Amino acid sequence: xxxxxxxxxxxxxxxxxxxxTDFNLDIADKEFIxxxxxxxxxxxxxxxxxxxxxxxxxxxxIIGSKRVNDVPPKDRDIAMVFQNYALYPHMxxxxxxxxxxxxxHFPKAEIEKRVHEAAKILDIEHLxxxxxxxxxxxxxxxxxxxxxxxxxPQAFLMDEPLSNLDAKLRVQMxxxxxxxxxxxxxxxxxxxxxxxxxxxxxxxxxxxxxxFIQQVAxxxxxxxxxxxxxxxxxxxxxxxxxxQGTIKEEGxxxxxxxxxxxxxxxxxxxxxxxxxxxxxxxxxxxxxPENIHDEPVYxxxxxxxxxxxxxxxxxxxxxxxxxxxxxxxxxxxxxxxARSDVKVGxxxxxxxxxxxxxxxxxxxEESIF
Amino acid sequence: MIHLDTxxxxxxQRIRFVHQLPIEVRKIPLAELLEGYVYQEEVWHAFRxxxxxxxxxxxxxxxxxxxxxxxxxxxxxxxxxxxxxxERWQQxxxxxxxxxxxxxxxxxxxxxxxxIHVPFAFPIVTIGLRPKDRQQASHFINEIKGIIASFAEGxxxxxxxxxxxTFVVCIxxxxxxxxxxxxxxxxxxxxxxxxxxxxxxxxxxxxxxxxILDFNALVQTVRRMLFLALAAEGFQMExxxxxxxxxxxxxxxxxxxxxxxxxxxxxxxxxxxxxxLGVELEQTVMTxxxxxxxxxxxxxxxxxxxxxxxxxxxxxKEVTGYDIRRFSDAATVWAALxxxxxxxx
Ligand SMILES: Nc1ncnc2c1ncn2[C@@H]1O[C@H](COP(=O)(O)OP(=O)(O)OP(=O)(O)O)[C@@H](O)[C@H]1O
Ligand SMILES: [Mg+2]
Numbered sequence: 001x002x003x004x005x006x007x008x009x010x011x012x013x014x015x016x017x018x019x020x021t022d023f024n025l026d027i028a029d030k031e032f033i034x035x036x037x038x039x040x041x042x043x044x045x046x047x048x049x050x051x052x053x054x055x056x057x058x059x060x061x062i063i064g065s066k067r068v069n070d071v072p073p074k075d076r077d078i079a080m081v082f083q084n085y086a087l088y089p090h091m092x093x094x095x096x097x098x099x100x101x102x103x104x105h106f107p108k109a110e111i112e113k114r115v116h117e118a119a120k121i122l123d124i125e126h127l128x129x130x131x132x133x134x135x136x137x138x139x140x141x142x143x144x145x146x147x148x149x150x151x152x153p154q155a156f157l158m159d160e161p162l163s164n165l166d167a168k169l170r171v172q173m174x175x176x177x178x179x180x181x182x183x184x185x186x187x188x189x190x191x192x193x194x195x196x197x198x199x200x201x202x203x204x205x206x207x208x209x210x211x212f213i214q215q216v217a218x219x220x221x222x223x224x225x226x227x228x229x230x231x232x233x234x235x236x237x238x239x240x241x242x243x244q245g246t247i248k249e250e251g252x253x254x255x256x257x258x259x260x261x262x263x264x265x266x267x268x269x270x271x272x273x274x275x276x277x278x279x280x281x282x283x284x285x286x287x288x289p290e291n292i293h294d295e296p297v298y299x300x301x302x303x304x305x306x307x308x309x310x311x312x313x314x315x316x317x318x319x320x321x322x323x324x325x326x327x328x329x330x331x332x333x334x335x336x337x338a339r340s341d342v343k344v345g346x347x348x349x350x351x352x353x354x355x356x357x358x359x360x361x362x363x364x365e366e367s368i369f
Numbered sequence: 370m371i372h373l374d375t376x377x378x379x380x381x382q383r384i385r386f387v388h389q390l391p392i393e394v395r396k397i398p399l400a401e402l403l404e405g406y407v408y409q410e411e412v413w414h415a416f417r418x419x420x421x422x423x424x425x426x427x428x429x430x431x432x433x434x435x436x437x438x439x440x441x442x443x444x445x446x447x448x449x450x451x452x453x454x455x456e457r458w459q460q461x462x463x464x465x466x467x468x469x470x471x472x473x474x475x476x477x478x479x480x481x482x483x484x485i486h487v488p489f490a491f492p493i494v495t496i497g498l499r500p501k502d503r504q505q506a507s508h509f510i511n512e513i514k515g516i517i518a519s520f521a522e523g524x525x526x527x528x529x530x531x532x533x534x535t536f537v538v539c540i541x542x543x544x545x546x547x548x549x550x551x552x553x554x555x556x557x558x559x560x561x562x563x564x565x566x567x568x569x570x571x572x573x574x575x576x577x578x579x580x581i582l583d584f585n586a587l588v589q590t591v592r593r594m595l596f597l598a599l600a601a602e603g604f605q606m607e608x609x610x611x612x613x614x615x616x617x618x619x620x621x622x623x624x625x626x627x628x629x630x631x632x633x634x635x636x637x638x639x640x641x642x643x644x645x646l647g648v649e650l651e652q653t654v655m656t657x658x659x660x661x662x663x664x665x666x667x668x669x670x671x672x673x674x675x676x677x678x679x680x681x682x683x684x685x686k687e688v689t690g691y692d693i694r695r696f697s698d699a700a701t702v703w704a705a706l707x708x709x710x711x712x713x714x
Contacts, residue, residue: 039652
């Protein structure tokens with residue numbers, strides 16, 4: 001159990017590749033931190049620097065209260081679970097879990113105790129005498145976790161541990177890992193490119209892009225208040241809609257105007273727009289698909305948020321449906337209740353929930369609100 | 370100190386010792402060989418020693434029970450001298466590794482082969498192991514021995530290790546018994562690599578070869594394994610476990626002369642081009658080639674929209690003149706990228 005502090009961490013490779021730039025993060029004891037971002041953004045590199053598999057080019061890595069940049073990986077007291085775990089095929093589950101402890105010459109009684117405790121936590125006590133061949137995919141994954149647990153490390157590092165599992169098992173193991181975290185009361189640092197995994201598992205999420213941290217916050221905060229265009233587009237499925245346009249002022253009324261659409265900005269937002277000098281400037285409006293509605297009650301609440309769109313495709317998803325629409329050449333997606341009778345080719349009146357609106361500066365791509 | 374020929378002299382040359390059995394005899398379970406198995410009018414006898422199994426052949430009825438017991442007794446003495454011999458065969462392998470590797474050569478020649486006694490019986494399986502990061506060599510040596518020892522115990526197989534600071538060869542006797550364990554050289558290699566990563570946090574690359582039948586083949590295999598490990602390292606290949614014949618075209622590219630690599634690499638991808646395109650170039654081309662030039666699969670793996678991938682491909686074409694949707698262009702750029710990775714060494 002430990003706090004981790006990453007302070008101005010850089011990773012440079014030969015040939016001018018900077019994989020990680022000025023990474024700053026304080027991880028609390030027992031926290032579940034998720035690093036998420038597109039391929040090549042530096043998630044694995046960051047994790048590998050924490051593990052010690054990769055040298056830190058610059059900056060300080062502190063575990064507990066000790067700077068560990070130069071501490072050999074196996075003395076950092078952390079355990080790592082990898083994407084491709086190979087259980088030792090000729091050993092039983094027990095031997096697999098005991099292997100690392102035996103290697104470190106732990107006394108036999110201690111090994112027995114730790115393996116049984118871990119097996120109990122993972123609910124695989126009845127499998128201890130089996131060989132990996134005779135286990136299901138989920139059971140194997142649990143044994144792989146067990147091998148890390150018996151070491152009783154200060155922190156667990158996991159790099160896409162679920163990406164080789166099929167979709168159903170992945171969802172199941174996601175919950176298992178969250179439960180495991182609660183039971184073990186240890187710091188977890190988890191890497192994934194899957195934003196759903198990040199949103200459902202993390203206490204806090206670190207969104208990365210091109211080696212830079214974009215935002216660090218709770219899943220809710222990230223979802224509701226993305227700091228910039230990238231985070232807004234990366235988190236959420238289907239992705240947030242973006243429309244390019246301008247903020248216009250007419251007789252004290254501010255509106256967002258783009259090709260074929262004009263929305264009145266609520267008064268509560270005027271001040272921040274003025275403060276940021278966004279008026280008469282190109283901006284990008286962001287609205288999540290579930291914040292576009294077709295029920296008339298929304299039109300009454302937000303008369304300034306009504307617009308019309310051509311429906312190109314309708315996808316039924318059970319309790320809800322997705323509308324893929326075109327507003328003067330800009331593609332929009334709406335996620336509405338399935339009761340609606342909107343059909344392909346219709347031009348319905350839709351309403352944007354103006355309290356859920358986002359505006360981004362087009363130039364800096366930073367969020368204005 | 371009793372050598373095998375001395376041993377043989379003790380019983381009037383009525384027994385000779387071999388390390389290699391004819392295929393037919395190799396199929397016989399060890400238990401039967403320990404009893405003495407008759408093949409082509411000769412008795413093939415296995416003697417269990419501390420270092421493995423040693424095979425002796427004698428004509429039926431020419432050795433008495435007492436003589437066999439005597440040999441078994443003397444073999445214990447032989448064990449003592451085996452250490453010296455161990456150094457000798459180990460030296461042969463180390464010398465082989467140190468021959469220059471322009472390309473591994475079939476010509477590797479070893480004089481006086483018959484005189485070398487090896488402390489294990491053929492056939493064998495070999496696994497060559499090398500740290501991915503050479504700076505970790507000292508950790509590597511310290512850790513790998515422990516890991517291999519723990520595995521050998523688990524596998525219940527005989528193992529021997531030849532040590533070079535950055536290259537360790539693990540030799541496993543491949544008896545009938547080991548075959549029944551449903552193990553393969555590949556699974557053992559993967560397990561060792563995985564064990565090193567998880568237990569020692571060291572990344573290791575392994576090259577494995579199955580069923581080596583004699584010492585000459587062993588020496589050549591060891592040389593080839595090192596060559597492949599170096600090629601995989603130079604080209605920064607991701608796969609940590611490589612079959613002895615599993616590197617395909619990389620092998621040929623790696624043996625090209627450095628001057629040629631440089632000329633080619635810089636002609637196809639001049640510095641301006643690589644600078645302009647940045648990391649996207651390598652990421653796009655490598656993933657595209659790995660996925661057989663399949664756009665959708667590549668886009669999926671890079672978490673890109675198909676159109677963004679298309680844009681990247683067009684941009685590469687604009688800057689380099691190569692359209693990587695064509696096989697020959699893709700291969701050309703891919704090879705140049707490998708040479709860039711390697712730094713034209
Ligand atoms: N040994 C290396 N030499 C040069 N560049 C490297 C090396 N290893 C990684 N990189 C680069 O560093 C960047 C970050 O890589 P990293 O593996 O951390 O990405 P990631 O976020 O884990 O991506 P993915 O989701 O694909 O696993 C990439 O651009 C990659 O090409
Ligand atoms: Mg990664």
